[in-house]
Every structure is written in structure tokens, then in C-alpha cells.
Amino acid sequence: MEHDLITMFNIEHLDIEYRKNLNLLDENRVLERLWEKDGSLWGINDKLASNSLGWLNLPEQSELISKNSTYFISRLCDKYEKVCLVGMGGSILGAKAIVDLVGQDTSKYFVVGDSTLPSSIQMIQKIVKENKTLFIIASKSGSTLETMMIYEHLKQITDSDNPENSFIAITDPDTYLGKKASEDSFQHTFLGFVDVGGRYSVLSYFGLLPAALAGCKTTLIAQTSLGMKTQLKLSEKPNSNLASTIASLLAACVLNRVDKLTFITSKKLDSFGYWLEQLLAESIGKQDTGLIPVVNEPFLQTDSYSTDRIFIYFRSGDHDDESQDIHVEQLINAKFPVLWVDFQDLYFIGAQFFLWQMVIAILGALLKINPFDQPDVEKTKVSVNRILNNPQKQLNLDYCTDLNIIKSKLSLISPKSYVALLAFIAGGRKQMEHLGELRKIIGDKYKLASTLGIGPGYLHSTGQMYKGGLKPAHSIFLVDNMSDFDVNQDYSKFKQITKAQIFSEIEIFKSLGIESTCIDISEKSEFNIIDILNCI
Structure with missing residues (x-):
């Protein structure tokens, strides 16, 4: 089936529910x-609803936001060599998706600070050291714990290192961050909209200002988003409306337990995949149902995929897509359902942002799920705050001492379940390659889908799905670079929060019946990722 901007393959076995859903949308x-x-x-x-659906107006507002961002940048007069975006989840994922796809001003270095791991903080500190850096502190709520901790640390080191550094804030009106920005003499504070949730805020200052500072032409993104809104609004009948057709198909997948929505993305679109992963997981992962976004999974052998898979291929049109084209064509020939989305040009991402927000809103209506809250995300926040307010409490993580346990656990899991890999690591290239190898073994040898969450960022993204949606059969926590900072007081607070987050997650998972294995893979530990690969 072909529909303007998307081609659907092999959806015949979903057709009955798909048509029913389109009729329901029409009748209601x-x-x-x-x-x-x-x-x-x-x-x-x-x-x-009115306080949750302000994003419907953002395509019109985004043009003015883009112009304001451009004007602000013109006043900087190339004063800064580096731009550092600090935030978590929806406050930064959209901006990163734009910058990674559209590219950036080569005269500026764009870096994202979204981790409180001591090794990650040290890495950011090295990047910005002795450079004129513009720091963007982004938080919808204005009280995101990790964001504020990173800000306080960066402020402390930059005040003494380079007084020419500057800070700006993006936050909602009347937040703690807004007040802090005023007290600490930030260069400027840009306000978000209170009726737009974090994961729906990409077409506001949260997405467009950092992208503009990185050299992206955000007015073009605003224009394509408005074009998509106009197209969807003119398509009044569900069977001719792109958002309705996608939502109806995905709802049919949920009903048929074809619930592993596997993203295949061109390299430049990897970050767009992570943006959509959060939108889907945090909006629909509730009431013990939903879809599992499987993002950036290595290619498996075709016979390793179970019948619970549906694939969506986001293709940027670059020449380096050839191997992915071949893999997707193999999936189509093997009769797996596939949605093929070609990005018409780089700035088409604006249209895709709005399209998928509409898809999720309609999907929520079909599944009778409120896509605008995230009730289970709060569980970890409450637990972490309770631990941090009681520093005398000893946190002892029960690290695995026999890797054969993992092998045994994996062999007992049903192929239509999935495994969650939750890695509290700095995310260097080698580490990510090894995690890819681990996921490939889990897929090809054990015929299991796997998700990968990098902590603590995943707590603000897929964390809702793990606790409120379709839960993993097993979770594997991989912890790196905790022991390396035992003697460094500058990093003790970051080590404390990381440990509190891991401890809280494992305890909450346990209360939900999710088994966990925690493995210390730091340099001083007994095991590393290679040992795990060799064992399983």
C-alpha cells in the first residue's frame, strides 16, 4: 500500500483490524x-486536554520562534566557539535529532550533556575547557534533578576557568530554573509553552533554538511542519489521512501482538529514531499494553525475527543506505510488515515531527490511553529523591558473580518477549559497538528482541514503558566507571545519584515482577563486556 510519503508492505494479515480502526475513527x-x-x-x-494539546499550534508559532532564535544568534557576533546543550529526555532529543540530520556550522562545536555519570561529566568538562562556550540549560519543569546538577557543576568550573562563558535557559514560566537563571545572571531565558509537554515540544524553543545555534535553518523546519499540518487538516476522512492510516495500522498491531516496532534508520536519522522512541514509549507504554520501539538493533538473520515484528525504515536518501536497503528488501521478501519512509529532503524532519505527534494522539484514542502523561516515570524520581535525602543509607548493588546466570536466563525466555539492556556507561564508540554485538547475539542465538537504554537518559524516555507498558522478560544493568571516581570529591555527588538511580530501578522492577541482573563492567571489576559476549 502506498500513501504519498510512506509505503506499507505485507500488512494483509492486519487488514481486518486496520479497516475497523479506520471506520471507528470515522464514526467517532x-x-x-x-x-x-x-x-x-x-x-x-x-x-x-487543552493544557496538553498546545503542540497543535506550534507549526504556526514555530516560524516566529525561528526568527527570534536567528535574531538572538545575530547578536552573539560569533562570540562562542562551542555550544553545550544540557538537559534530559524531551527537552533535548528533538534538538539533537535536527542537528544530527541537518548538520551544523563547522565553525561551532555542538555537544550534548545528558548524563550524570562521572565519566560523562568529565568528558564534557574536557570538551568545553578553555573554550568560549555558550551553555543552553533546558528543562520544561525547571527542576529536573540531573539537569540542575550538571548546571551547578559546569557553572562552578567555568567561573574559574573562563569568565567569558555564558548561559541561557529554556524553561516554562515560573520555574525554579527560570528563577535561578535570573539570580545567576543568565544572558537570556527563553520560555516554553505550559500547554506543551516535553516530548511534544520539539517545534518550540526546546528544539529550534539549540538547532539554530548549531547553524541549522530552522525556518525551513517550521515551514515543513506547517505544510504537514495543513495536509492533515485538509484530509478530513481517516482513510485519506496519513496520520490516521499509520495510527490505525499500529493499533491493529497492538491487537494482534505484533508489538515490536523495529526502527531501521539511516545514520543521520539515528537521533530522530531516539526522539520517536521516547514519544512512542512514554505516550503509549501504559496499562500493560502498547508497542515496544526497538531502536538501533543490529541486523539479525531474517529467521531470527519472530512474527511479533513490524519494521519501519526511515531513509535519508544518502548513498550509504545501500546495505540497509538490501536488508529491508529481504524483510519485505520474507513477508514481514514494513513501513518505508523516504525523507524528501533534510528539512522534511519538521513535517515528520508533527506527523508522528498526530499519529500518537490518534493511536492513544484508539487504544483508550492518555498519551499526554507519564505516571510511572515518577516512581523512580520519588525513590531517588528519598535515597538522596537519606545519605546515611547504604546502597549495596547486588552485582552478578557468575555470567552463566545470564546465559541460563536468556535461554528460558519466550521468543515473543524482549530483553532490556540498561547501560549506565559513558557511551563511547567501543562500548556502543560491544553493546551492538551483545544485542546481535541475543537476537540471533536466543531469537529475542532487545532494547537498549543508556542511563540515566532512558529514565526520561523509555522508563515509562518498562514500568507501565509491555514489560521486559529480563533486564540487564551494565554499570561502568563508578569505582574510578571513589577518591574524587568533585564527582561524589554524581556517583551517588547514579547509584541511587540503579538501585531504585532494580527495586521497582522487582516489585513489578521483572527479574534483573546487574553487572559491574568498570576497569577495576571482575568482568567486562567482552567477557559477557564470550560467555553467552
Whole structure:
């Protein structure tokens, strides 16, 4: 099936539910009611819906946001050599997706600080040291613990290292970060919209200002998003509306337990995949149902995939897509359902942002799920704060002492379940390559899908899905670079929060019936990732 911007293959076995869903959307006037911000679509009142659906207006507002961003940048007069974006989850994922796809001003170095691991903090510190850096501190709530900790640390080192560094904030009105920005003489504070949630905020200052500072032409992104909104609004019938057709297919997948939505992305679109992963997991991963976004999984042998897979291929059109084209064509020939999305040009990402937000809103209505809250994310936050407020409490992580346990656990898991790899690591190239090898073994040898979350960032992304949606059969926590900072007081607070987060996650998983294995892979530990690869 072909639909303007997307081609669907091998969806015949989903056709009955797919057609039913399109009819439901039509009979219940879902599209019309969505534009009217009718909260009953998701079982919430109209006031709450109105406070959650401000993103519907962002395509029109984004052009002015882009112009304001451009004007602000013109006043900087190339004063800064580096731009450092600090934040978590939806406050930064959209900006990173734009910068990685569209590219950046080669005269500027763009870096993201989204980890409180001591090794990650040290790496950011080295990058910005002795350079004129513009720091963007981004937090919708204005009180994100990790973001504020990173800010306080960077402020301390930059005040003494280079007084020409400068800070700007992106936050909602009347937040702690806004007040802190005023007290600490930030160069400027850009305000978000209170009726736009973090994961829906990419077309606001949260996504467009950092991208503009990195040299991206954000006005073009605004234009393509508005073009998509216009197209969707004119397509009043669900069977001719791109967002409705995708949502109807995905809802049919949920009903048929074809629930492993596997992303295949061109290299430049990897970060777009992570943005969409959060949007899907945090919006729909509730009520013990939903879809599992499987992102950046290495290619498996075709017969290693179970019938619970549906693939979506986001293709940028670069010449380096050839191997991916071949793999996707093999999947199509093997009769797996595949959605093939060609990005018309780089700035088409603006249209895709709005399209997928609409898809998720409609999917929530079909599944009777509120896609605008994240109730289970708070569980870890509450637990971590309780631990940090009681520093005398000893946290003893129960590290694995026999890697054969993992092999045994994996061999007992049903092929239609999945494994969550949760890695509290700096995320260097070699580490990520080894994690890819681990996922390939899990896929090809044990016929299991695997997800990969890099801590602590995943807590603000897929954390909701693990606790509230379709839960993993087993979780494997991989912890690196904790012991290396035992004697360094500058990093003790970061080590403390990392340990509190891992401890809290394992305890919460245990209460939900999710088994976990925790492995210390730091330099001073008994094992490393190579040992795990060799064992399983």
C-alpha cells in the first residue's frame, strides 16, 4: 500500500483490524474532535486536554520562534566557539535529532550533556575547557534533578576557568530554573509553552533554538511542519489521512501482538529514531499494553525475527543506505510488515515531527490511553529523591558473580518477549559497538528482541514503558566507571545519584515482577563486556 510519503508492505494479515480502526475513527469523528481538543477522546476532561494539546499550534508559532532564535544568534557576533546543550529526555532529543540530520556550522562545536555519570561529566568538562562556550540549560519543569546538577557543576568550573562563558535557559514560566537563571545572571531565558509537554515540544524553543545555534535553518523546519499540518487538516476522512492510516495500522498491531516496532534508520536519522522512541514509549507504554520501539538493533538473520515484528525504515536518501536497503528488501521478501519512509529532503524532519505527534494522539484514542502523561516515570524520581535525602543509607548493588546466570536466563525466555539492556556507561564508540554485538547475539542465538537504554537518559524516555507498558522478560544493568571516581570529591555527588538511580530501578522492577541482573563492567571489576559476549 502506498500513501504519498510512506509505503506499507505485507500488512494483509492486519487488514481486518486496520479497516475497523479506520471506520471507528470515522464514526467517532476522531480527527474533528482532536482539532477541537476534545479530552473525551482519551478519557480526560477538556481543561486537561487543552493544557496538553498546545503542540497543535506550534507549526504556526514555530516560524516566529525561528526568527527570534536567528535574531538572538545575530547578536552573539560569533562570540562562542562551542555550544553545550544540557538537559534530559524531551527537552533535548528533538534538538539533537535536527542537528544530527541537518548538520551544523563547522565553525561551532555542538555537544550534548545528558548524563550524570562521572565519566560523562568529565568528558564534557574536557570538551568545553578553555573554550568560549555558550551553555543552553533546558528543562520544561525547571527542576529536573540531573539537569540542575550538571548546571551547578559546569557553572562552578567555568567561573574559574573562563569568565567569558555564558548561559541561557529554556524553561516554562515560573520555574525554579527560570528563577535561578535570573539570580545567576543568565544572558537570556527563553520560555516554553505550559500547554506543551516535553516530548511534544520539539517545534518550540526546546528544539529550534539549540538547532539554530548549531547553524541549522530552522525556518525551513517550521515551514515543513506547517505544510504537514495543513495536509492533515485538509484530509478530513481517516482513510485519506496519513496520520490516521499509520495510527490505525499500529493499533491493529497492538491487537494482534505484533508489538515490536523495529526502527531501521539511516545514520543521520539515528537521533530522530531516539526522539520517536521516547514519544512512542512514554505516550503509549501504559496499562500493560502498547508497542515496544526497538531502536538501533543490529541486523539479525531474517529467521531470527519472530512474527511479533513490524519494521519501519526511515531513509535519508544518502548513498550509504545501500546495505540497509538490501536488508529491508529481504524483510519485505520474507513477508514481514514494513513501513518505508523516504525523507524528501533534510528539512522534511519538521513535517515528520508533527506527523508522528498526530499519529500518537490518534493511536492513544484508539487504544483508550492518555498519551499526554507519564505516571510511572515518577516512581523512580520519588525513590531517588528519598535515597538522596537519606545519605546515611547504604546502597549495596547486588552485582552478578557468575555470567552463566545470564546465559541460563536468556535461554528460558519466550521468543515473543524482549530483553532490556540498561547501560549506565559513558557511551563511547567501543562500548556502543560491544553493546551492538551483545544485542546481535541475543537476537540471533536466543531469537529475542532487545532494547537498549543508556542511563540515566532512558529514565526520561523509555522508563515509562518498562514500568507501565509491555514489560521486559529480563533486564540487564551494565554499570561502568563508578569505582574510578571513589577518591574524587568533585564527582561524589554524581556517583551517588547514579547509584541511587540503579538501585531504585532494580527495586521497582522487582516489585513489578521483572527479574534483573546487574553487572559491574568498570576497569577495576571482575568482568567486562567482552567477557559477557564470550560467555553467552
